[in-house]
Amino acid sequence: MVRPEDIKQYIEQGLPCEHLEVEGDGHHFQALIVSREFAGKSRVQRHQRVYAALGSRMREEIHALSMRTLTPEEWKGQ
Amino acid sequence: MSVQDVIKSQVTSHPVVLYMKGTPQFPQCGFSASAVQVLKACGVNNFFSVNVLENPDIRQGIKEFSDWPTIPQLYVNGEFIGGADIMREMYQSGELQKLLQGVTAG
Secondary structure, eight states: OOOHHHHHHHHHHHSOOSEEEEEESSSEEEEEEEOGGGTTOOHHHHHHHHHHHHTTHHHHTOOEEEEEEEOHHHHHTO | OOHHHHHHHHHHHSSEEEEESBOSSSBSSHHHHHHHHHHHHTTOOOOEEEEGGGOHHHHHHHHHHHTOOSSOEEEETTEEEEOHHHHHHHHHHTHHHHHHTTOOOO
């Protein structure tokens, strides 16, 4: 079974993050992803960037990943 | 017609299209259920929905169409808007209501 720390590692390997939290029960996961790379990108482009980092794992291992994607500035402004 | 052509035709011939698991009456997945709820909360009760569980070719094809690996997927006036998370965020910020204003007929 995929663990939240596995997903965290997968994302970190493919995307430089200022802050990253992943929670989940092995089936459904929630991630808070803060990265400078999101600046100037739409929500769709940000999620696509994370999906690209996860690659084929998104199709094979991870069935339900809910995410919030923020730039460091947006995250501080919360 | 190829699967990509079928999808292109669906999203351009209906103002609001939701690719989902199950039907609006009986969603088969929590994310799809959430997407339907958000549309209804925006006052959109009459939208074109495609049950990907009954259409395996579309289920695969839609992921390539939008370069997006998950279902549900919302399209408004032919444009890919996002999945369940983005729909909820846009609803909470009021952006989705604004986007859907005026395109909800039919």
